[in-house]
Amino acid sequence: MRAFYIISLFVFASCASYNNKLSVYYNHVGSGNYAKAQSDLSSNSFINQERNKLLFYFEQGKLCHLQGLYDSSNKFFNLADAFLEEKRKNAGDAIKANLLNPMTQTYLGEDFERFMIHYYKALNYLYLNEPDGARVEARRITLSNTALEDKFRPTSNRYKEDAFSLIVQGLVYELSGEANNAFISYRNAVDLFLKDPGQVYYGTKLPKELVQDLYKTAMQVGFNDQVQLYERKTGIEYKKSEAAEGGELVLFIEKGMAPVKIDQRLTATNNGSGVFFVNGPYGGISFPIDNGYIPPNKQNSINEFRVITVSLPVYAPQTLRFEPTVISINQKNFTAEPVHSINDLAPEILKERLGKEIAAAVLRAIIKRSTEAVAAEAARAAAKSSTKDEKKKGVNGEAAALTAGLLMNVFNTATEKADTRNWQSLPAAIQYVRIPLQKGTNEITINAMGKQKKITINGRGGLQLYNWCLLK
Numbered sequence: 001m002r003a004f005y006i007i008s009l010f011v012f013a014s015c016a017s018y019n020n021k022l023s024v025y026y027n028h029v030g031s032g033n034y035a036k037a038q039s040d041l042s043s044n045s046f047i048n049q050e051r052n053k054l055l056f057y058f059e060q061g062k063l064c065h066l067q068g069l070y071d072s073s074n075k076f077f078n079l080a081d082a083f084l085e086e087k088r089k090n091a092g093d094a095i096k097a098n099l100l101n102p103m104t105q106t107y108l109g110e111d112f113e114r115f116m117i118h119y120y121k122a123l124n125y126l127y128l129n130e131p132d133g134a135r136v137e138a139r140r141i142t143l144s145n146t147a148l149e150d151k152f153r154p155t156s157n158r159y160k161e162d163a164f165s166l167i168v169q170g171l172v173y174e175l176s177g178e179a180n181n182a183f184i185s186y187r188n189a190v191d192l193f194l195k196d197p198g199q200v201y202y203g204t205k206l207p208k209e210l211v212q213d214l215y216k217t218a219m220q221v222g223f224n225d226q227v228q229l230y231e232r233k234t235g236i237e238y239k240k241s242e243a244a245e246g247g248e249l250v251l252f253i254e255k256g257m258a259p260v261k262i263d264q265r266l267t268a269t270n271n272g273s274g275v276f277f278v279n280g281p282y283g284g285i286s287f288p289i290d291n292g293y294i295p296p297n298k299q300n301s302i303n304e305f306r307v308i309t310v311s312l313p314v315y316a317p318q319t320l321r322f323e324p325t326v327i328s329i330n331q332k333n334f335t336a337e338p339v340h341s342i343n344d345l346a347p348e349i350l351k352e353r354l355g356k357e358i359a360a361a362v363l364r365a366i367i368k369r370s371t372e373a374v375a376a377e378a379a380r381a382a383a384k385s386s387t388k389d390e391k392k393k394g395v396n397g398e399a400a401a402l403t404a405g406l407l408m409n410v411f412n413t414a415t416e417k418a419d420t421r422n423w424q425s426l427p428a429a430i431q432y433v434r435i436p437l438q439k440g441t442n443e444i445t446i447n448a449m450g451k452q453k454k455i456t457i458n459g460r461g462g463l464q465l466y467n468w469c470l471l472k
Helices: 002-014 023-030 034-043 050-066 070-086 091-099 111-127 131-150 163-175 179-194 208-220 224-234 342-352 354-385 390-415
Strands: 248-255 260-270 275-280 283-288 307-316 326-329 332-335 337-341 429-436 440-448 451-459 463-470
Touching: 023 034, 023 050, 034 050, 050 070, 050 111, 070 111, 111 131, 111 163, 111 342, 111 463, 131 163, 163 179, 163 208, 163 337, 163 463, 179 208, 179 224, 208 224, 208 337, 208 429, 248 440, 260 354, 275 307, 275 354, 283 354, 307 342, 307 354, 326 429, 332 429, 337 342, 342 354, 440 463, 451 463
Parallel strands: 248 463
Antiparallel strands: 248 429, 260 275, 260 307, 275 283, 326 332, 326 440, 337 429, 440 451
16 A cells, blocks of 8 residues: 555656646756756756657757757757657557657647747858758658648648648748749748638738748749739738848747646536537537447446546747737838747647547546446455454455555546647747848847847848847
8 A cells, every 4th residue: 555655646646747747847947057957957857758859859959049059959859750750659659648648648748849940050050051961850840841731631721731831831942043943932822821811821821921922933033913913812912122132131039938737637428328528728619428438348338428527738828928028120110920830839839639639538538437347346255265263355346446446546537637738838828020231230129029139241242041049
């Protein structure tokens, strides 16, 4: 009894939320203390476990990027790519998830997290003056979009393409002198926004800059009719502008940190016909559970499980300051516009698969409840067989069954957790702006989230990319 109690306490501790286990690290990252963040990350036993290794690579890649260690950053992101290629959810992972919780499975990342690898790797390559490497990442964005589309039916309204990645892809193609490829990328991105009547893609309004980039590249490759077509579709007129002598800078301003996943307990009720209903943060949902999931040595019906408590992951978006981001250069001011919102995207993607998440949680709870009954019966039989005294058989059997069932219940309760892992050093939101440069030195002042940054960009013609990360 004491040993089981100690084990249960250990399980409770090991099932703490991901954010709690990494809170010290994220606090150091947010405050810009990268040396301490690096030390915390390297010494954290939880994130260094094999099942969490992808998150370790994600965080190391971002941490190195923040420090300007772009080559090291790409090495970690390459390790993340290799890990994703090698690891697949196996039978052992599924068994552990059903008996314990999904945090025991190997973390393979959210789809939008995997797209962000391309963004940071492309920037890293450009900072390292390796445009060919950035172009490779641009091409890989197409492969990632194709792989995501293959996961769902063509008519599905799920998250199947990533608009922000397509915009990044178009910019990389444009700076590489591939106007036709850039046009295709911009057009594909615009089309994703236009699928919504309000021209909103997962919380982000169609950026006017994106539409102008589409027009500009269309004109460059002689697709004048496409300009007229998309003027009608978007309601945004083409504004012709003269090429700046020093080229242009596309500035990304990354704000805040990605929403935190938390564990939320909800109640699933059975209507008596094997159909469960859960009313959660994203509304109500109902689904059937088949009797085939009950252990074969049990005669129970699904309908014996009328009320079940389940754990589900829920995103808690980060609070951001909403004042405009103003960029000053050569006595002119520019205002950045939203281009990507992980604060909106992450919860919506989770909502899209909520039925699957709830069904898995209910099934896990049913399996656990069934194991409690099986353990009680096994203990009762063992206790009865251990004595020849008929009077004691009944008493000992019931006592053993009660104890075994209680212990299994304690264990099951301790291990019931939602998967709260996610790449939290990603930005909550990203804004961008295209700025014309004069030839030679350009002094640029950026004001965002109550902070100011001054950068110097050499106007050498062509397109350049730059990002500023504001974690707090």
